[in-house]
Amino acid sequence: MHIIRKPQFKVSCYILALVFSCLLSISLLAPESYAAQADYTFDDLTNVPVNVYTFCATSYQYVDGVHRYIPDLQTTETPVITSSVGDDGVRRNYFTIHPPTGCSGPWGISEIYPTLWSIGSGDYTSYMALTSSSFFHGATNLTSNLIGYVNNTTYDVMLHTGGWSWYSLARDNGFDLDTRYAFTDYIDEDSGYLVTETISFNFSQDGLPDDVGAIYGSFGSTCKYIDEGGIWRMGYFGSESCPLNLFTGHHVSELFTLTLGYSDSADDFIIEDTDDVSGLPTLDDALEVNTSLGNISLSILNPISGWLSLFTDSQCVTLSVLPGWFGLGSTQVCSPWYNNIRPVLTPIFNFAGTMLIFGFCVSWLRGRHGFDNTVHLESHL
Amino acid sequence: MGESAVYAIKVAITVAATMAFVLAIATLFNLVVVFSGNTALGEIIALISVYLPFNAGQLFALVSAATTAILAFLIAQKVYDLITYSQKAA
Numbered sequence: 001m002h003i004i005r006k007p008q009f010k011v012s013c014y015i016l017a018l019v020f021s022c023l024l025s026i027s028l029l030a031p032e033s034y035a036a037q038a039d040y041t042f043d044d045l046t047n048v049p050v051n052v053y054t055f056c057a058t059s060y061q062y063v064d065g066v067h068r069y070i071p072d073l074q075t076t077e078t079p080v081i082t083s084s085v086g087d088d089g090v091r092r093n094y095f096t097i098h099p100p101t102g103c104s105g106p107w108g109i110s111e112i113y114p115t116l117w118s119i120g121s122g123d124y125t126s127y128m129a130l131t132s133s134s135f136f137h138g139a140t141n142l143t144s145n146l147i148g149y150v151n152n153t154t155y156d157v158m159l160h161t162g163g164w165s166w167y168s169l170a171r172d173n174g175f176d177l178d179t180r181y182a183f184t185d186y187i188d189e190d191s192g193y194l195v196t197e198t199i200s201f202n203f204s205q206d207g208l209p210d211d212v213g214a215i216y217g218s219f220g221s222t223c224k225y226i227d228e229g230g231i232w233r234m235g236y237f238g239s240e241s242c243p244l245n246l247f248t249g250h251h252v253s254e255l256f257t258l259t260l261g262y263s264d265s266a267d268d269f270i271i272e273d274t275d276d277v278s279g280l281p282t283l284d285d286a287l288e289v290n291t292s293l294g295n296i297s298l299s300i301l302n303p304i305s306g307w308l309s310l311f312t313d314s315q316c317v318t319l320s321v322l323p324g325w326f327g328l329g330s331t332q333v334c335s336p337w338y339n340n341i342r343p344v345l346t347p348i349f350n351f352a353g354t355m356l357i358f359g360f361c362v363s364w365l366r367g368r369h370g371f372d373n374t375v376h377l378e379s380h381l
Numbered sequence: 382m383g384e385s386a387v388y389a390i391k392v393a394i395t396v397a398a399t400m401a402f403v404l405a406i407a408t409l410f411n412l413v414v415v416f417s418g419n420t421a422l423g424e425i426i427a428l429i430s431v432y433l434p435f436n437a438g439q440l441f442a443l444v445s446a447a448t449t450a451i452l453a454f455l456i457a458q459k460v461y462d463l464i465t466y467s468q469k470a471a
Contacts, residue, residue: 102423102426303411304410305449307410308441308445310414311430311438311441312427312430312438313437313438313439317431319424319428322421322424345434346435346436346439348435350440353440354443
C-alpha cells in the first residue's frame with residue numbers, strides 16, 4: 001500500500017524530528033551547575049588552552065603491600081571550555097574530559113595544564129592550573145568546572161570535576177600556602193573504587209614574581225615511578241607520601257605533602273592535618289555533585305558506537321593479553337608511520353568519509369536508496 | 382474524543398516498547414564491548430588503529446556520529462509513519 005503525501009510536509013517533519021532530537025540530546029548532556037561556591041564569579045575562560053592527559057588503568061598489581069594500577073592507553077585531550085552565567089549570577093566554565101578510547105575500566109587524569117598569562121605590574125589576568133592524579137571508575141565522561149578569576153588583589157581558581165575536584169583559593173596577591181587544606185575521598189565500599197575526591201586549600205603571598213610564566217602543581221615523583229619493565233605505575237590505593245609541587249614560573253617549590261592512606265571507610269580519607277575546613281566543600285557536597293551528573297547519552301541509540309569507540313588515536317598501544325598468549329609480558333607496539341603522516345591523512349580521510357556519508361544521505365533522500373518502498377521525494381519534485 | 386485517546390495510548394505504547402527494545406539491544410552490544418575492551422578483541426582493534434595511517438579514533442567517531450544521525454532519521458521516519466498510518470486508520 002502506497003501512501004502519497006506532500007513531500008514538503010514530510011521533509012519538514014523529518015527536520016523537526018532531527019532538530020528536536022538534537023535539542024533533547026543537548027539538554028541531556030548539559031552539565032549540572034554547581035552552586036556550592038556561589039560567593040565568587042569568574043572570568044570567561046573560553047579561550048583558555050587546556051591540555052588534559054588521561055590514562056586507563058587496565059589492571060593493578062599488589063606490590064610491596066600497595067595496590068598499584070598500571071596506566072595504559074595514555075592520551076592527550078584538549079577540551080573545549082564553555083562559559084556560562086548561572087541563575088545565581090555566577091559565571092562558570094566547563095569542559096568535558098573523556099576516558100581514553102577503548103578504556104572500559106578505571107581511568108584517570110595524570111595531568112591538567114591550563115596556562116597562566118601575563119603576570120606583571122598593573123592589571124593582570126591570569127589563570128591557574130592545578131594538576132592531579134586520580135582515578136575514576138564507571139563514569140564515561142567527566143564534566144568539570146574550571147573557574148578562574150584574577151584582579152589586582154585576588155586570585156581564585158576552582159577546578160572541579162564530577163566525582164573529583166581540586167579547589168584552591170589564593171588571596172592577597174599570592175601563593176603562600178595557608179594552613180588550611182582538606183582532602184576528602186569517598187571509596188565505594190562494594191567495589192573498592194574511588195568515587196569522589198575533593199581537595200581544598202588556601203594560600204596567599206605578598207606579591208608575585210614578574211617572571212612567572214606558568215603555575216601548576218602536580219603530585220610528586222614518589223606517587224608514580226617507572227618499574228623494571230618500563231611501565232609507568234602509580235600508587236594510589238596505598239599508604240603513600242605524595243608531595244604536591246606547586247610550580248611558579250621558574251621557581252619550583254614543594255609546598256606540602258599529602259599522605260594518602262588506603263581504607264574501606266570514607267571517613268578515614270580526611271587528612272588528619274586539616275586545621276580548618278569550615279566553608280570548604282564537604283563529602284556530602286562532593287557526593288551531591290557526583291550523583292547529579294548523569295551518564296545519559298544519545299549513544300544508547302547507536303548499538304555499534306561502543307565498538308567504534310575501541311579504535312584509538314594513540315601512536316602506541318601497550319598490549320598485555322595477546323603477548324601473554326606467547327609467554328611475553330606487556331608489550332608496547334607503536335605505529336610504523338611517521339608522526340607527521342597522521343596529521344595530514346586524518347583530515348583527508350575525515351573529509352572523504354564525511355562526503356561519502358553525506359552523498360549517501362543525499363542519494364537516499366532523492367530516492368535512489370529507498371528504505372520504505374513507499375514515497376520517494378524525487379517522484380514529487 | 383475517545384478515539385483520540387485510544388490512538389494516543391497506542392502510539393505511546395508502541396514508542397515505549399520500541400525504545401525498550403532498542404535500549405536492550407544497545408545494552409547487550411555495550412556489554413560485549415565492556416567485556417571485550419580489555420581483552421584480546423580490544424587489543425586487536427587497538428592494534429589495527431595503530432597500524433592505520435590516520436587517527437582511527439577520530440574517523441570512527443565521525444562514522445559513529447553519522448550512523449547515530451541516520452538511525453535517528455530512520456526512527457523519526459518510523460514514528461512519522463506510525464502516526465500517519467494510525468491517523469488514517471482512525
